[in-house]
Amino acid sequence: MKVCKFGGTSVASAEQIKKVADIIQADPTRRIVVVSAPGKRFDGDEKVTDLLISLAEAALADKDTKGPLDKVLNRYSQIAMDLGLGSEVVAIIAADLSWRLAASKANPSLFYDQMKASGEDNSAKLVSAYLSSIGLPAEYINPLDGGMIVTSAPARVQALPESLHNLSALKDRKTISVFPGFFGFTKDGELRTFDRGGSDITGSILAAAVGADLYENFTDVDCVFAANPKVVDNPAEIEEMTYREMRELSYAGFAVLHDEALMPAFKASVPVCIKNTNNPSAPGTMIVAERDFSKRPVTGISADSGFSTLYVSKYLMNREIGFGRKLLQILEDEHISYEHIPSGIDNLSVILRSHQLTPEKEQRIVNRVKNELHADDVQLISDFSMVVLVGEGMKYTTGLAARATLAIARTGANIEMINQGSSEVSLVFGVLKQDETKILKELYSEFFAPVLA
Amino acid sequence: MKVCKFGGTSVASAEQIKKVADIIQADPTRRIVVVSAPGKRFDGDEKVTDLLISLAEAALADKDTKGPLDKVLNRYSQIAMDLGLGSEVVAIIAADLSWRLAASKANPSLFYDQMKASGEDNSAKLVSAYLSSIGLPAEYINPLDGGMIVTSAPARVQALPESLHNLSALKDRKTISVFPGFFGFTKDGELRTFDRGGSDITGSILAAAVGADLYENFTDVDCVFAANPKVVDNPAEIEEMTYREMRELSYAGFAVLHDEALMPAFKASVPVCIKNTNNPSAPGTMIVAERDFSKRPVTGISADSGFSTLYVSKYLMNREIGFGRKLLQILEDEHISYEHIPSGIDNLSVILRSHQLTPEKEQRIVNRVKNELHADDVQLISDFSMVVLVGEGMKYTTGLAARATLAIARTGANIEMINQGSSEVSLVFGVLKQDETKILKELYSEFFAPVLA
DSSP states (O other): OOEEOOGGGGSHHHHHHHHHHHHHHHHHTEEEEEOOOOSSSSTTOOHHHHHHHHHHHHHHHHHHHHHHHHHHHHHHHHHHHHOOOHHHHHHHHEEEEEEHTTSSSSSSSHHHHHHHHHHHHHHHHHHHHHHHHTTOOEEOOOOOHHBBBBBBBTTTOOBBBBHHHGGGGGGGGEEEEEOOEEEEEOTTOOOEESSSSHHHHHHHHHHHTOOSSSSEEEEEEEEEEOOTTTTTTSEEEOOEEEHHHHHHHHHHOOOOOOOGGGGGHHHHTHHHHHHHETTTTTTOEEEESSSSOOOOOOOOOEEEEEEEEEEEEOOGGSSSSTHHHHHHHHHHHHHOOSSBBBOOOOOOEEEEEEGGOHHHHHHHHHHHHHHHHOOEEEEEEEEEEEEEEEEEGGOOTTTHHHHHHHHHHHHOOOOOOOOTTOSSSSEEEEGGGGGGGHHHHHHHHHSSSSSOO | EEEEOGGGGSSSHHHHHHHHHHHHHTTEEEEEEEEEOOOSTTTTTTOOHHHHHHHHHHHHHTTTOOOHHHHHHHHHHHHHHHHHOOOOHHHHHHHHHHHHHHHSSSSHHHHHHHHHHHHHHHHOOOOOOHHHHTTTEEEOOOHHHTTBOOOOOOOOOBBOOOHHHHGGGGOOOEEEEEEEOSSOOTTOOOOOESSOOOOOOOOHHHHTTOOOHHHHEEEESEEEEEOOOSSSSSOOEEOOOEEHHHHHHTTTTTOSOOOGGGGHHHTTTOOOOEEEEEESSSSSSESSSOOOOOOOOEEEEEEEEEEEEEEOOTTTTGGGGGGHHHHHHHHHHHOOOSSBBBBBBSEEEEEEGGGGGHHHHHHHHHHHHHHHHHEEEEEEEEEEEEEEEEEETTTGOOOOOHHHHHHHHTTOOOOEEOOOOOTEEEEOOOOOOGGGHHHHHHHHHHHHHHOOO
């Protein structure tokens, strides 16, 4: 049994939904379908989710909602009409939206969740209706009925373990289950949306729950590339990579799948395949637990900007038991997570994502490190980029760090930080943002240049 | 004004003490002399400090002390006789030792300190007597009279800030002050010895107290070498390095000066010179706050074994605010300090010195990390070495990491860990112990090979 998730562009129009239907029809083991809300049909188009946010804003501000509501309904009507569906499904969607708009606005956050989730929910109803209309035995599954139970506020939205048990019942259904992504319900029946990775998470949970043979994640790209195609011309396609490689790549700039979304599938050992709705015959990129990594030591190279460094120096720092722990406590008090802590003898740097900082937080952190840890020097420096080489085979390849550092040296850029730990699948370089692109290009040609015969 | 410290081999015999006198005589600004206890005169010889420890053990065990006591007295008598001194100073030393032996043994630790400290104390009396005998106006200074006040038990022995004030009076003395290294007195008048770096610390404190122009640390080597002469043939001599470079080098295998000993001089901006009692005309190695580092990017390369790695992996670790802090807390609870924390996305390694571990501690740490942090994988791996490239100029040199990693690759060894932080003067490689020596040699020839014309 396969769980297939279709992203926003895959359900953006009738034409796209027909491709989805073809894909489902082509393989009878595709029994569970997770859909996003209709996305953009063309550059400059509006996503239904964004239309819904505007609608929710208007409703909360007690403004006229007719305009924004019509925009949403028109998208669904257009799709339904182009799919040759009757008015019934559009009436259901219209009724659903009126009901949601009439709901309590006492808690604006819950109201937003209600409105946003309608994008996926009604998309699922539409896709299910279309599949039925062409003779495929499909059924829309409401996440409340299916048992997608999530944590209550103020906890971050995450599926509770009992969801896996509840949702496992889907595997025994004779019909194709069409399940909306992006949301679940608390034990008290409140609707909550997942923070990030939305529908990918739903698909991953369903794949884990039913013990799927494969979780197919349909997007609008043929595969995952070994480097950002916007920077590197025609980068190599990744046929297969491990979960760990995917995680390390997504850490710095690879955004095909939100990495956390993979967790449920990862835990249940369900392999994942990234495929293209517009080119389903392309093999895609397989994400597996283990793989043969004999071909290339480096699987991919990613790069991301937006990092800052908290540099702290203090004479005899490494003799001071508890110094690092106290420093991390100060960051924890500011709810800041960090990426790396390269250290010398008398100094250490904490690399963190800059978006977590505000001028006030920076000031508080620098002051506390100076006053409580009696540091000799404390500096917060921004505009760093991380360039990450990822590959399961790297640790078995002597001389790899030399090739990488030599390639960076050829660009004339300085390496501000190197981080390579034992048993790892990545080699991380901290560089100045201004050098990021040229380093990525040079590393790509070092490790992916075609071998001349 | 210069403060000169003479180590154990410099005062091991009459012949050596005559060299000390020549050195003092050669420069009238050498006004403060710190001495160690007489060290080894030849391979296989016994240090006076070791003889004193045997004597203290015998006394505490209520065994006959005559034999061990005679051994100590004989060393001093021999030196005094060879220096042509009368029996007076030997009588003073004999009386001192009897008095110490008769002291309370209620606290064995204090009794040990009393006995051990007599090595330096009586060495100072002897050197002072000799300097006087050849017409140099010298005076033995008792650290209690001089005001070397240290922390009380159970705190680690460290000089209290008022010591600097008290000892500053030495600069106004008309005579040459001969000061025993290695110990001080608590406010209650209890004698306590410094943990490590003994007489070097005393010299450093005196240099800071009097605001010396230079702290000369006389040893039995001409200078600090750029790499361990036991591994590398005829390594380059280091003419000058910064405190930071000295610290980073001493971290892994450079043992000319105990690094912590430099702290008082460092804080008072007193430059330090490592010189050779047996070859005082050699310029030695200057240790300064700032230096011109245009000549070579790498100042020295050190290597040390005896490191372990605590490897911890957990899916989505870097999303978990507080994970690193909790891990360090566990180590702190076991009173373990660490050196580096290289990290990937889902894993991190804590590099620490293996001598801090016992099988019980290892078990407790691994269990706590598994149970309290719910890690997926926890391993403690030993037999790592650290190889450290040190140089203030390194951060300004593009391609340096490439040269280093390429040199390591030539040896066929794998790099287990790389640590380079921003604004640092060192580049640290974690390697298997078995590869340490060949890597040190290859790095040395990469960075110190004579440039061919």
